[in-house]
Amino acid sequence: MKFDTTFWMKLSQIDRRWIFLVIAITVALPMVLGIDFTAVPAPMVEKVFQTIQRLPAGSKVLISYDYGPSTVPENQPMADALVFHLLSKDCKVYMMAVWATGERQSQYTIDHIVKPSFPNKEYGVDYIDLGFKAGGTGLINMLFTSVKRMYTTDRTGNDIQSFPMMSDIETLKNFDMILSISSGAPGLKEWIQFAGDRGNIPVAGGVTAVQATELFPYYPRQMFGLMAGLQGAAEYESLVIHMYPKFFQHRSALRKMAPQTVAHLAIIAFVIIGNIAYFMTRKK
Amino acid sequence: MRFKSTYWFSLSLLLFFIHPLFANQVLSPNPTVTNPFVEVAPENVVAKDLPNNSGKVLQVSWNFPDTLPIMPRTIKIYRYEHDTISKHIADVTPNVKSFLDTSVMNGIPYRYSVQAEYPTGIVGGLISEPAIAKAEWFDRSKINLFVIALILVSFILGYIFYSEKGQRLFIRKIAGIQAIEEAVGRATEMGKPVLFVPGTQDMDNVQTIAGLTILSSVAKMTAKYETKLDVPVSRSITMSTGRETVHEAYLAAGRPDLYSDDIVHYITDEQFGFVAAIDGIMVRDRPAACIYMGAFFAESLILAETGNGIGAIQIAGTAMPTQLPFFVAACDYTLIGEELFAASAYLSGDKRSIASLKGQDMGKAFAIVLIAVTALFSTLSVITGNEFFTNISTFLLNLTISK
Amino acid sequence: MFFLTLLLLLLLGSVGLAFFIRPLRKFFPLLLTLFTGLLLVVALFIPAQPFPKLEEEFSMWFDVIAVFSFILGGGNLLRVHLMKIQQKKRDWQYSIVTVTGFVIVLVIGLFKVGSKNWSDPYLAQGTAFKWMYDAVFVPLQATIFSLLAFFVASAAFRAFRAKTREATILLVAAFIILIGRTPVGVWLTSWLPNPLQFFHIPNLSTWILSVPNMAGQRAIMIGIALGIISTSLKMILGIERSWLGGDES
Numbered sequence: 001m002k003f004d005t006t007f008w009m010k011l012s013q014i015d016r017r018w019i020f021l022v023i024a025i026t027v028a029l030p031m032v033l034g035i036d037f038t039a040v041p042a043p044m045v046e047k048v049f050q051t052i053q054r055l056p057a058g059s060k061v062l063i064s065y066d067y068g069p070s071t072v073p074e075n076q077p078m079a080d081a082l083v084f085h086l087l088s089k090d091c092k093v094y095m096m097a098v099w100a101t102g103e104r105q106s107q108y109t110i111d112h113i114v115k116p117s118f119p120n121k122e123y124g125v126d127y128i129d130l131g132f133k134a135g136g137t138g139l140i141n142m143l144f145t146s147v148k149r150m151y152t153t154d155r156t157g158n159d160i161q162s163f164p165m166m167s168d169i170e171t172l173k174n175f176d177m178i179l180s181i182s183s184g185a186p187g188l189k190e191w192i193q194f195a196g197d198r199g200n201i202p203v204a205g206g207v208t209a210v211q212a213t214e215l216f217p218y219y220p221r222q223m224f225g226l227m228a229g230l231q232g233a234a235e236y237e238s239l240v241i242h243m244y245p246k247f248f249q250h251r252s253a254l255r256k257m258a259p260q261t262v263a264h265l266a267i268i269a270f271v272i273i274g275n276i277a278y279f280m281t282r283k284k
Numbered sequence: 285m286r287f288k289s290t291y292w293f294s295l296s297l298l299l300f301f302i303h304p305l306f307a308n309q310v311l312s313p314n315p316t317v318t319n320p321f322v323e324v325a326p327e328n329v330v331a332k333d334l335p336n337n338s339g340k341v342l343q344v345s346w347n348f349p350d351t352l353p354i355m356p357r358t359i360k361i362y363r364y365e366h367d368t369i370s371k372h373i374a375d376v377t378p379n380v381k382s383f384l385d386t387s388v389m390n391g392i393p394y395r396y397s398v399q400a401e402y403p404t405g406i407v408g409g410l411i412s413e414p415a416i417a418k419a420e421w422f423d424r425s426k427i428n429l430f431v432i433a434l435i436l437v438s439f440i441l442g443y444i445f446y447s448e449k450g451q452r453l454f455i456r457k458i459a460g461i462q463a464i465e466e467a468v469g470r471a472t473e474m475g476k477p478v479l480f481v482p483g484t485q486d487m488d489n490v491q492t493i494a495g496l497t498i499l500s501s502v503a504k505m506t507a508k509y510e511t512k513l514d515v516p517v518s519r520s521i522t523m524s525t526g527r528e529t530v531h532e533a534y535l536a537a538g539r540p541d542l543y544s545d546d547i548v549h550y551i552t553d554e555q556f557g558f559v560a561a562i563d564g565i566m567v568r569d570r571p572a573a574c575i576y577m578g579a580f581f582a583e584s585l586i587l588a589e590t591g592n593g594i595g596a597i598q599i600a601g602t603a604m605p606t607q608l609p610f611f612v613a614a615c616d617y618t619l620i621g622e623e624l625f626a627a628s629a630y631l632s633g634d635k636r637s638i639a640s641l642k643g644q645d646m647g648k649a650f651a652i653v654l655i656a657v658t659a660l661f662s663t664l665s666v667i668t669g670n671e672f673f674t675n676i677s678t679f680l681l682n683l684t685i686s687k
Numbered sequence: 688m689f690f691l692t693l694l695l696l697l698l699l700g701s702v703g704l705a706f707f708i709r710p711l712r713k714f715f716p717l718l719l720t721l722f723t724g725l726l727l728v729v730a731l732f733i734p735a736q737p738f739p740k741l742e743e744e745f746s747m748w749f750d751v752i753a754v755f756s757f758i759l760g761g762g763n764l765l766r767v768h769l770m771k772i773q774q775k776k777r778d779w780q781y782s783i784v785t786v787t788g789f790v791i792v793l794v795i796g797l798f799k800v801g802s803k804n805w806s807d808p809y810l811a812q813g814t815a816f817k818w819m820y821d822a823v824f825v826p827l828q829a830t831i832f833s834l835l836a837f838f839v840a841s842a843a844f845r846a847f848r849a850k851t852r853e854a855t856i857l858l859v860a861a862f863i864i865l866i867g868r869t870p871v872g873v874w875l876t877s878w879l880p881n882p883l884q885f886f887h888i889p890n891l892s893t894w895i896l897s898v899p900n901m902a903g904q905r906a907i908m909i910g911i912a913l914g915i916i917s918t919s920l921k922m923i924l925g926i927e928r929s930w931l932g933g934d935e936s
Contacts, residue, residue: 138746520760625914
């Protein structure tokens, strides 16, 4: 093979389907081989963990599922690890969703994390799923003044007044902490702007990697911590596993770190090849 | 024995009749005798109205040790209305030291009693001074925001009135906006359609409105050049508004005959369903120009890369900071953030709109000065440790952060 | 509250009436915009009722209107595709897929097919809607979203060229972030001694994200906020009218 100008020219204008093929292989291979990675927690992730770790038993924490099936690989491990951590600390967990698609994801956490790992925790006493309500940012606004006006029933239609853990919840200010797992708007940013800032309520959460840069300016004054993308989720999982080893069986983000790592390396390789080709064609 | 019973009966009867005289003293609903050496009661119970709200909320706070040999099971909070009627309003965990009562009415005095419930019984019962919830007519915690908003609005309105006097203001060229006409021209030459996507959000998002404002100018061009325009939208209200916008633009261009309701058509509210449909339109119709103006999320790169794949000239504009890198990487021109809002002024040439841009610039200058001065005093405070610099820097920081 | 609602209803009624009187078609919507816009701005600073209530009610009104307008959107979707099928326009076969999908989902959702109890949520276990959600909607959403992984690679290959000094800086920053967000970054520079810990790739990556990136983000956000204020103000005052269809009044 001759590495002349034509070769480099062709390489720099390579059909993108070849790139797609390489990415598909690099993502699939580590998944098939089942390679596991570890993650070293970043300060922003550690802050979320430590703040929850310091919460006294019985603290009331609202967790909002603001995402849909498309970002489940990134967001679901965050929500699962947070709920596991909160229930391990005997906090009261209030799940809800600003996105219609979030309702199914909170159900997933209950079925796969809460019920198998905490069989003694009682629905309505230790945790509750309020479900989805329409309104987006408007819903957050309304919850700020009255939770029970918007949520008269839980997700399955039971009267909200019948649950002991709802007796002292009137407004968002009654929560000790708000967590939002989001992949867009309304999401964590809206929870900071319309609930955390207004009511001086500690807010944190997790977002997709793409959304993360938009949230950084709020740290640490308006948002006490953040899990950014799959990496953030993996870091939180490693912290939870370190403290509660039985969470190891539920790890999901850590398993997905291998495909992400290899895919990142593949992208770097493509960029390097592209630049070599660019310089070779320019030189001639 | 009989004497004793009569004695106790008489005493009870006497107490029953005279108890209203001591109402304030016997308010505790569960006066329980307990061992004070082990079981500690909540102290310093204070009830107060919270400032800067619409009332209907009182804060009750109390002192209670964090650790005790025997911790109470729960802390019980009672409320007294008109001094005699008591109501158990909540139970909180012993680590909680305050409670927000949101079930009160404005203008009525309320008193509170906080008691600790131990396995052996209940202790406490001191009653707070009365507190009255009231609504405020100005949120003083937002005074900084009010002043800053007033300054910014004055800049914008000031320049608008200034322009009314006939003063011409300069506006720099924005490459992305100039490229729109070029892109429409190219589509006309190639006999292919122009695709315009006004974002994926509803009309309550200012970016969608800015997108439709640009659509108005694009529609005038396509009407003038007799080029096919395709506007898929993801919200019904955006569809109605978009139709009105395009209709008026075709009327203004003198070509109402070219207008059809199908130019602006609804696809779906679902983000990825919308993207899949537009990708399909792109691959099938192969538009020569793809214009994306509005609020976009993860779909930005999927749209822009598909557009790039069909060789269309692509112009994007969004105020979503996270999506800007994707548009910059995959499109020919990108309107960054505020340029999206400036585009309508640029395209319309309306002097009042251009003047508002000048007002925005003054707002920016104000922000720059504020940031620079705060940074300067914060740095001086750290370097010298001088109290004067620290006070000024704290004041400036508090000025810009709403409490 | 009552008087404000009454005033608003009167204004809305006027808009409805004005629809039939051409010269007033734009005057009343502009008046309504001015009234509600100023009211909501004022409401931000007044905590006393009815102002917070108004904010809440207006958000709800928008949702109600949006829900009803869906009929308009759904109707338009059906009309466009049915016409395409009827006229056998180019690629009309795809329209059959759209219309069939639309009708099936609508019927299954509306009649809660497979639900044991009429009051069950529409996503209750065992319903046909739930099955469709899990078996069709979820995989389709995930598929479209995962296209991003491929498109990021192809866009990076094409756009990340060290053509200028600025582009080279961007390229280097992108490399650091890409490696820093994986365990490879930890392995590569974990041997660095303590005084050089700043150059440890995950630390460098965090620094890039939280210092230069954040500075840029904040600047863009300030610009955007000013743009939003200005555009909103122009709309409230009726200077910006293109969203109403045009400039004429």
